[in-house]
Amino acid sequence: MDQKILAQIPxxxxxxxxxxxxxxxxxxILDLYFMDARYKLIDIAAFLDRLDRHEGESxxxxxxxxxxxxAMLNPGDQPRAKAVLESLSDHSTEPAGKSEIQFAYxxxxx
Amino acid sequence: xxxxxxxxxxxxRTTDDYQAIAQAGCQxxxxxxxxxxxxxxxxxxxxxxxxxxxxxxxxxxxxxxxPHYTWLCINPKEADDVVFGxxxxxxxxxxxxxxxxxxxxxxxxxxxTRNEHTILEEHIALAQERDLPILVHTPHLEDxxxxxxxxxxxxKNAGVNPDRVIIDHVEEHTAAIALxxxxxxxxxxxxxxxCTPARAIDILETFGxxxxxxxxxxxxxxSDPLAVVKCALEMKKRQHSGELIEKVIYGNPRxxxxxxxxxxx
Numbered sequence: 001m002d003q004k005i006l007a008q009i010p011x012x013x014x015x016x017x018x019x020x021x022x023x024x025x026x027x028x029i030l031d032l033y034f035m036d037a038r039y040k041l042i043d044i045a046a047f048l049d050r051l052d053r054h055e056g057e058s059x060x061x062x063x064x065x066x067x068x069x070x071a072m073l074n075p076g077d078q079p080r081a082k083a084v085l086e087s088l089s090d091h092s093t094e095p096a097g098k099s100e101i102q103f104a105y106x107x108x109x110x
Numbered sequence: 111x112x113x114x115x116x117x118x119x120x121x122x123r124t125t126d127d128y129q130a131i132a133q134a135g136c137q138x139x140x141x142x143x144x145x146x147x148x149x150x151x152x153x154x155x156x157x158x159x160x161x162x163x164x165x166x167x168x169x170x171x172x173x174x175x176x177p178h179y180t181w182l183c184i185n186p187k188e189a190d191d192v193v194f195g196x197x198x199x200x201x202x203x204x205x206x207x208x209x210x211x212x213x214x215x216x217x218x219x220x221x222x223t224r225n226e227h228t229i230l231e232e233h234i235a236l237a238q239e240r241d242l243p244i245l246v247h248t249p250h251l252e253d254x255x256x257x258x259x260x261x262x263x264x265x266k267n268a269g270v271n272p273d274r275v276i277i278d279h280v281e282e283h284t285a286a287i288a289l290x291x292x293x294x295x296x297x298x299x300x301x302x303x304x305c306t307p308a309r310a311i312d313i314l315e316t317f318g319x320x321x322x323x324x325x326x327x328x329x330x331x332x333s334d335p336l337a338v339v340k341c342a343l344e345m346k347k348r349q350h351s352g353e354l355i356e357k358v359i360y361g362n363p364r365x366x367x368x369x370x371x372x373x374x375x
Contacts, residue, residue, distance in 0.1 A: 023315070023349065024348060024349050028349070032347060032348070033308065079282060079316075081281075081282040081283075081309065081312070082282040082283045085254075085255070085281055085282055085283035086255065086283050088251070088252055089252050089253075089254065089255035089256070089283065090222075090252050090253055090255065090256045091255070091256070092256060093256065093259070095222055095223060095224040095226075095227045095260060096221060096222050096223045096224070097223065097224065098190065098223060098225065099190065099220075099221035099223050101221070102187050102220065102221065103250070104221075104249065104250040104251035104252055104253050105251065105252060106251045106252060107251075107252055108252045
């Protein structure tokens with residue numbers, strides 16, 4: 001990319017850069033992130049295998065995780081990361097009563 | 111590279127961290143009051159903490175040439191007891207005239223309870239009464255979406271000027287809630303939760319670079335005090351200009367924080 005051209009574009013027009021060819025292309029993104037994403041994907045597969053292999057009952061986090069994977073594969077008209085985060089979110093709207101815990105689990109208790 | 115660390119909990123960090131931050135080009139560091147990893151047993155525990163934030167920590171940072179600023183509050187995790195929350199709130203004005211206090215923060219919600227919401231509203235009222243900016247903590251994980259919506263509604267109901275509020279810890283599903291309502295947004299770079307550098311840059315590319323900053327929020331947990339500069343290097347790999355990188359890691363936080371007359375960088 002020509003840095004001189006890039007420097008002339010004000011930040012307020014930043015969102016338009018993608019349309020005029022000043023952003024990394026798909027090959028650039030694959031070069032940067034494919035191996036990292038590949039290793040994370042295999043780690044997820046191994047995590048699910050591990051859950052299958054071990055004894056005991058699973059809980060709502062396992063179901064929430066599988067639901068979030070489904071949201072990633074079929075995000076509808078929204079970006080995949082947003083779809084996954086929304087899938088893993090509490091969608092109630094009113095303030096809750098007193099909470100018995102201070103922490104968060106990472107998946108809503110349906 | 112020069113940058114501002116707008117959110118770091120240095121009371122939990124070592125002098126080696128200060129050394130690394132200074133060597134990386136940090137021009138100023140801001141420390142919001144937060145949960146210490148355990149619930150404090152008394153109001154006096156908070157009074158001591160506020161003394162630490164306004165007296166001891168600025169002196170420690172100064173040894174490394176870093177101006178240290180702070181935000182004061184009772185964090186939402188300890189605010190579910192309304193009586194206790196109000197007692198701590200009554201102590202905060204003792205410290206608001208200190209020269210390194212920027213405003214009220216990090217206030218917000220944790221488990222999105224009615225009691226937390228009550229104390230949030232009373233913090234907002236204090237900020238309005240003293241004409242102070244606000245730094246907002248949004249809840250963790252599954253509670254973030256609901257909490258961000260409740261917080262934005264509370265701010266709107268109180269008639270807060272959104273220019274004076276930064277809603278921190280946004281992710282892909284909450285960035286638009288903050289930005290579209292006119293608030294500033296903060297992205298927290300954590301190794302295991304919140305945003306990775308790659309995702310933070312995705313958010314910048316999607317939502318633009320106005321009214322947004324990045325921070326490490328380094329504390330007593332797994333976190334990285336150099337996360338902002340590492341993300342800046344990642345931005346470079348993603349072919350962003352030096353001008354744009356400086357805007358995000360230095361210019362934007364400087365613009366927001368300069369709304370406090372105490373912030374001088």
